[in-house]
Amino acid sequence: MSRQDDRLVLSTHDLTLSSKQKLDTLVRASNALGLEHLSWASYHAAVNEKTIKFMDLRLEHQDLKELSDTLAQRTHEAKEEFGQLTLLLNHMRERRDQSEQPMVDRYRDQIPALTQPHPPQPDNHGLTQLQALEKEVQAKEQALNDTQQDYPVDDLPTSLVGLQERLHQTKAQEERLVAQRNSILANLSQ
Numbered sequence: 001m002s003r004q005d006d007r008l009v010l011s012t013h014d015l016t017l018s019s020k021q022k023l024d025t026l027v028r029a030s031n032a033l034g035l036e037h038l039s040w041a042s043y044h045a046a047v048n049e050k051t052i053k054f055m056d057l058r059l060e061h062q063d064l065k066e067l068s069d070t071l072a073q074r075t076h077e078a079k080e081e082f083g084q085l086t087l088l089l090n091h092m093r094e095r096r097d098q099s100e101q102p103m104v105d106r107y108r109d110q111i112p113a114l115t116q117p118h119p120p121q122p123d124n125h126g127l128t129q130l131q132a133l134e135k136e137v138q139a140k141e142q143a144l145n146d147t148q149q150d151y152p153v154d155d156l157p158t159s160l161v162g163l164q165e166r167l168h169q170t171k172a173q174e175e176r177l178v179a180q181r182n183s184i185l186a187n188l189s190q
Contacts, residue, residue, distance in 0.1 A: 071181040078174040
């Protein structure tokens with residue numbers, strides 16, 4: 001032990017083993033905390049700053065976990081809704097096919113009868129025969145028009161088109177949510 005410029009200078013040889021270990025721990029802690037001065041106030045301020053940072057990180061981690069849980073729940077809900085919409089779409093297609101098939105068959109059966117050429121008429125076309133022929137043509141044309149209006153083959157119900165659009169939107173939303181969840185999980189693991 002020696003004295004220099006009103007300071008007490010200690011050698012590590014002057015300290016006990018226990019004191020050396022405590023001093024070494026104190027030096028490592030001050031280096032880890034980035035302290036310039038070895039006063040109690042500096043230690044206290046540094047520990048408080050690290051505690052606040054730790055608490056901020058803990059809160060951020062908790063927020064990210066809640067967000068991840070919410071995304072996982074929404075992804076699950078989107079998958080369930082997608083499955084339900086798919087089942088509904090398939091059911092509607094089956095119902096459409098079942099309800100339209102008899103109309104299509106009936107329409108196909110009527111087409112040949114309505115589009116057949118008229119049997120040749122005898123050369124004697126009196127006024128009465130022409131009127132009867134005209135009435136027959138008008139009746140067949142009217143029947144054909146009625147049939148075409150009653151049984152449009154290529155018309156889809158608007159609700160089916162809307163359902164298909166909603167199905168595509170749900171698929172896109174599911175893909176966005178899964179990508180967002182994967183991104184957050186990747187950030188959490190780093």
